[in-house]
Amino acid sequence: MDDLQPRAGLHYPRSTGEFQSWFATDSDCLDYLDWLRWPKGFVCPRCGNAGGWVVADGRYKCAACGARTSVTAGTLFDRRRTPLTVWFTACWMFATGKDGMSALSLQRALEIGSYPTAWAMLHRLRSVLVRPGRERLTGTVEVDETFIGGEEPGLRGGRARGKKVLTCIAVEVTPPRGRGRCRMAPLTDASATSLHAFVADHVEPGATVITDGWQGYRGLDKLGYVHDRRSQRAARARGEDPGELLPAVHRVASLIKRWLLGTHQGSVEPAHLPSYMNEYVFRFNRRRSRSRGLVFYRVLELAVAHDPVRYRDLVINPQPKTTPPTPPGRRGYPPTMDRPRAARPWRTADVE
Numbered sequence: 001m002d003d004l005q006p007r008a009g010l011h012y013p014r015s016t017g018e019f020q021s022w023f024a025t026d027s028d029c030l031d032y033l034d035w036l037r038w039p040k041g042f043v044c045p046r047c048g049n050a051g052g053w054v055v056a057d058g059r060y061k062c063a064a065c066g067a068r069t070s071v072t073a074g075t076l077f078d079r080r081r082t083p084l085t086v087w088f089t090a091c092w093m094f095a096t097g098k099d100g101m102s103a104l105s106l107q108r109a110l111e112i113g114s115y116p117t118a119w120a121m122l123h124r125l126r127s128v129l130v131r132p133g134r135e136r137l138t139g140t141v142e143v144d145e146t147f148i149g150g151e152e153p154g155l156r157g158g159r160a161r162g163k164k165v166l167t168c169i170a171v172e173v174t175p176p177r178g179r180g181r182c183r184m185a186p187l188t189d190a191s192a193t194s195l196h197a198f199v200a201d202h203v204e205p206g207a208t209v210i211t212d213g214w215q216g217y218r219g220l221d222k223l224g225y226v227h228d229r230r231s232q233r234a235a236r237a238r239g240e241d242p243g244e245l246l247p248a249v250h251r252v253a254s255l256i257k258r259w260l261l262g263t264h265q266g267s268v269e270p271a272h273l274p275s276y277m278n279e280y281v282f283r284f285n286r287r288r289s290r291s292r293g294l295v296f297y298r299v300l301e302l303a304v305a306h307d308p309v310r311y312r313d314l315v316i317n318p319q320p321k322t323t324p325p326t327p328p329g330r331r332g333y334p335p336t337m338d339r340p341r342a343a344r345p346w347r348t349a350d351v352e
C-alpha cells in the first residue's frame, strides 16, 4: 500500500452509515481485507509468486507452487472464532471513538457473550499499533520520566492494584507551545543506561533533547543529540515553577493518566500497561486526523500485515511477587503463643 493515498468514501467509509452499508456480511469484510492485503492482486506468502485463482473453499491457490492460502491466514484475523462483521465493528468503534473504549463497553455494545472475548479483541487490536521501523522523533524533543498506572487514591474495591510503572515519555515541541508526536515506554530504572537506550530508540540523532537536570541524562551529546539540560534548582532560584520546565511531556503524562482512569477506569494491570501506552501514543499521534475513518483503515491495514496473536500470548503469566512471602513463624500470632498450628490450619489465613 506504499503509493496509495487512501480516499474517504472510496478506500474507507466516511461515516458510520457508510461503514454499515459496506460491511453487512462476513464476505464483504473478507473482500476488503483481501484488497488491503493484496492491493495489486494475490501474492503467495509461501513462494512469493504473484498470481493464482480462487478455489472452491474460497482460498487462493498459488499458480506456481499450488499452496492454498486464505485471506486471513497469517494475519491478525487468523483462526478467529468471532465473525468478521463483529471484528470490523469493534475495529470501527476502536478507531472512531476519540478515547477508544474499555473491554466492558465493547462487550455491552456488541453483545459479545464473554468479557474475555471482548478483552482479547481489544488487546489484539492494540498489539498491531506499533508499526515496525516507524520513524523516530525529530526537531526539538522533551524527555522525562514519570510513574504511570497502579492504584489511585479514591478508587474503591481494590481495582488497579499493583505498583506504578516507571515510564519514559518523549514529545516533539514546536514554539511557543505546540506539540507534535509522542513516544513512551516503560523503563526498568532511571539509570543512564536505560534513559540513553530510550532516547536512542525513539529520537533521531541530531535532534535537540530537552531534559531536567537528572544525571541519568548526562552524555546524550555524545550520542549525537544537542542536549538542552534544564536545572530545576536553577528554575527555583529564578522564582520559576520547576514543574513547568518540560510542559509538553508533563501534559502528555497527565493526559495518559486521565485516559487510564477515565476510559479504562484504572483497571489496567502493570503487565499490560505497555500495550495501553501503545494505544495512547497511536491516538495522540493521530489526534488531528481529519477523518476517523482513515484511522479505521490504518488499523486494519496494520492488522492484515501483522502476524497472528495467540490468546496465550495476551494473557501474561502472573508476575513473581516482588516482596518475598513472610516466613510462617512470623505470620499472625506471635510465635510465643505457641499455638498448635495443625489443629486450626485455616486460622493462619484468617489472621493475615
Ligand SMILES: [Zn+2]
Pocket (backbone or CB within 6 Å): 044, 045, 046, 047, 048, 049, 062, 063, 064, 065, 066, 067
Ligand atoms: Zn506459491
